[in-house]
Amino acid sequence: MSNEDTAHEAPTRRDYVKYGGTVVGGGLLAGCTGDGGGDSPETDTSTEGSTNEETENPEDASYSVNMSPVGTVEFKEPPQSIFTVLVHHADMALALGYGDAINAMYSPTEFDSRYRLFLDRLDGVSIDWSDLDNAWNIGKERLYDLDSDIHLTDPAYVVAQMDNWDVADTEEVRENIAPWFGNTLSGEHSQAPSPWTDDYQYYTLWEIFEKVSKVFQEERRYQVLTExxxxxxxxxxxxxxxxxxxxxxxxxxxxxxxxxxxxxxxxxxxxxxxxxxxxxxxxxxxxxxxxxxxxxxxxxxxxxxxxxxxxxxxxxxxxxxxxxxxxxxxxxxxxxxxxxxxxxxxxxxxxxxxxxxxxxxxxxxxxxxxxxxxxxxxxxxxxxxxxxxxxxxxxxxxxxxxxxxxxx
CATH class of the missing domain: 3.40.50.1980 (Nitrogenase molybdenum iron protein domain)
Structure with a gap:
């Protein structure tokens, strides 16, 4: 559809999500500088507030969430279609009530069957991930087709691990489709590729979950689950x-x-x-x-x-x-x-x-x-x-x- 066709239309929910999903203060490459403190080898009980600078503008109801390596990302409302790769991000979306909004993940048939073994013990909680796109080494063109509201995935991990992706590709996706928001290299405190190498910050699983909950405006669910x-x-x-x-x-x-x-x-x-x-x-x-x-x-x-x-x-x-x-x-x-x-x-x-x-x-x-x-x-x-x-x-x-x- 041409610009002329949309010039006089009122903005839709989709417009608010996608074009509100911008990175503030320097784009995707502006990572969140930290001391690499992340996980303690002794315990995973951290429930302290994050060091990010979430803000909300009462005039347009926008809000922003900060996480390394993506920096500060602004949203107009919670995303309704979600691209993921590794299952820790998909699990977070599910925990926050957005399991059905996921459109891609790594090895969806396998993780659909694995998660069902556990979810059968949670009354009323179910998934249907078996027919999702397999996100591993997915082509950039397919991300245009999926047209997600958010890529709940770590762009540094994508560049480091996927054969057909580089930094320019992740920038293009952020600018033309929707923002990235995820952290994966905290899994083993792996070194991030350039340009994130010096600024990559490591978090615990539940610190990442806290930040994701802010993206979906589901902080209360996070709070009771972390308790x-x-x-x-x-x-x-x-x-x-x-x-x-x-x-x-x-x-x-x-x-x-x-x-x-x-x-x-x-x-x-x-x-x-x-x-x-x-x-x-x-x-x-x-x-x-x-x-x-x-x-x-x-x-x-x-x-x-x-x-x-x-x-x-x-x-x-x-x-x-x-x-x-x-x-x-x-x-x-x-x-x-x-x-x-x-x-x-x-x-x-x-x-x-x-x-x-x-x-x-x-x-x-x-x-x-x-x-x-x-x-x-x-x-x-x-x-x-x-x-x-x-x-x-x-x-x-x-x-x-x-x-x-x-x-x-």
Whole structure:
């Protein structure tokens, strides 16, 4: 449609969202300077207010939210169509009542099936992500077709990880379609590419969630969910056994095809929101010298001899949970491991989930690591998250469902 065709039309909701979504004070490249303080390796209980400068103009009802690496982004009203890549951002949108507004994500069929395993335990909360666009290495032209109100994604991550994207492409999308708003490199405190390298700021998962809640004007939902999270972490940490009695734990990703094809050991307690479901549990790391992750062989796992094995990526279709567990038990090398002998091989779902999955994975890991303190994690076949009674739950599942459904 030509400019002449629209020159005398009243601005629509779409116009307000898209053209209100501008970056104030220097554009996309104006990152938020910080000290890289982000996650504490000790705990994930931060609920303090952010250091951003959110402002609101009563004359036009606009508001702005600041987050590294995108700087200050202005909005006229909450976005109604959402492009995401990694699921921690999609999880945040879902938690804030915008799960149906997502139009793209990484591996949508897989994450649709994984999230259903948990959401089945939240009454009235459902998703339908299986037919969304796959956002991984998506073409810039497709973003024009999707015409989203917001790209709830970290542009620095897009440039660093996607083959067909550069800084100029992200600038073009911001100027012609809608703003970027996301932070992903905080997951492992990874170095940002130029031009964000010097100014990139790291946040906890729940600090990112706070900023996203401001974008959608859903701060109250964030506040009640973060209170539940803080209480959960406090409950866990106040009931931990002495450090010397905590299990030596190997946090692993084992290839779906088996232990012969790949074992990756991940740090258990290092900074970054990829450890948001393990670090608060303060278990002893069976690989204490790891900074982030490393590929290992069976012999290295035997040498570490963990008391407990947590295998991430174990839940969902095609994750081969039962097969991998049986392989560890039957392999003549790995069957010597203490965790294998004592049947303390347990699942986790995904490293980079958002606030909803963080609550569930903290609960499940607490039961897996400290059953005498928090109740036994039951025998698991790879299906839905167990149906714990209210007395067995470490957080109120019904309350979380009510919040997501809008009963705040």
């Amino acid at each position: 539940i999270h803080s209480n959960l972490v406090s409950t866990i940490q106040s009931n931990l056994p002495p450090e010397v009695e905590r299990p030596r734990t190997a946090y692993l990703n084992i290839a779906r095809t088996g232990i012969q094809d790949g074992i990756w050991a991940y740090s258990l307690n290092q900074p970054g929101f990829f450890r948001a479901s393990t670090r608060p549990l303060r278990a002893n790391d069976a690989f204490p010298d790891l900074k982030q992750f490393q590929r290992i062989d069976r012999e290295a796992l035997v040498a570490a001899d963990p008391d407990v094995i947590l295998r991430t990526g174990s839940m969902g279709e095609g994750r081969n949970w039962a097969e991998i567990k049986n392989e560890l038990k039957n392999d003549p090398v790995t069957q010597e491991i203490l965790a294998v002998q004592n049947d303390r091989i347990h699942p986790l779902a995904v490293q980079y989930g958002g606030p909803i999955l963080n609550l569930f994975q903290l609960e499940m890991a607490a039961k897996e690591l400290y059953p005498e303190r928090f109740g036994q994690w039951p025998s698991y076949d790879g299906g839905r998250y167990p149906d714990f009674s209210p007395e067995e739950q470490l957080f109120d599942h019904q309350r979380v469902a009510d919040i997501i459904n809008g009963d705040i």
